[in-house]
Amino acid sequence: MGAPPTDNNSAKGQVPTKGIALYANNAECRGNLNTVHKLYEKGDYVYRGLEDVLSAIHKSTASPKVKEAGEKECVEYLERVDKMLNDFREYMYLNNMLDEYDHLIRTLQRGHLTAERSARVSKKLSNLEQGFENREPFAKNMLTPDVTQYFLEKIGEAEAFFQKHKVPEPPKSNKLAQPKLSGSKTTPEATNQKQNTTEKNATRESGAEKAEETITCHARNTKDGNKSSGHMTLGIRVIQTLTALGLMAAL
Secondary structure (H helix, E strand, C coil): CCCCCCCHHHHHCCCCCCHHHHHHCCHHHHHHHHHHHHHHHHHHHHHHHHHHHHHHHHHCCCCHHHHHHHHHHHHHHHHHHHHHHHHHHHHHHHHHHHHHHHHHHHHHHHCCCCHHHHHHHHHHHHHHHHHHHHHHHHHHHCCCCCHHHHHHHHHHHHHHHHHHHCCCCCCCCCCCCCCCCCCCCCCHHHHHHHHHHHHHHHHHHHHHHHHHHHHHHHHCCCCCHHHCCCCCCCCHHHHHHHHHHCCCCCC
16 A cells, blocks of 8 residues: 555655655545544534434424424434444544554654664554555545535534524523524515525536436445445434434324
8 A cells, every 4th residue: 555664755755656656655545534624623523413403303393294394394304414423434544544643654764763663653554555445545535636625514404404493592592493494585685695605606516416326326435424424324423313313203
């Protein structure tokens, strides 16, 4: 896989063309990984908000038909965000691997190591390179154009649903507010704002769609690809949420 400790490319400072070294030395990859770390926090916040919305819908006095539709849509967003969070954890683990790779390479390049110490570091490096093989599809995603824009849009869609249906802070009265399940009138100002936003985001959405195709393709190449955001199987966290609300059997 990656360049061995004595690789001439590493020694001469040449850009590696394969393996873990390719991604460890790629500024775009590392930058996207740092962005993903920030997106994890936002995604977790949105997930918790969706849990609150689902609970509020379940407890609301709306008709069974309206509640069922609201619960189904909310669960779909929960699934999407949960799978992105699973992927984000993989990306953060990947970033740690690349950091460890950098540390080991610097240790070997500094020299002045005993034979025993050098052999130990080289062994760690070899193990790291082997472990990277299963995660290379995730690393490839970080070189996909608009990959972070794709994640931002998907989280944004879930957040928009959460913001639309979240229970507002109750007034001074003790009456519990109900989640907003019905649509509201669209004002001309809102219509114009939506049109302007659509026009501005047209190009970015196209790029994000291409990123989604690439991410889904790479997900199929991982041993645990069925757990990634390219697939829609229920995650443990979603199952726990539905079970706690008594919705697991109904959905």
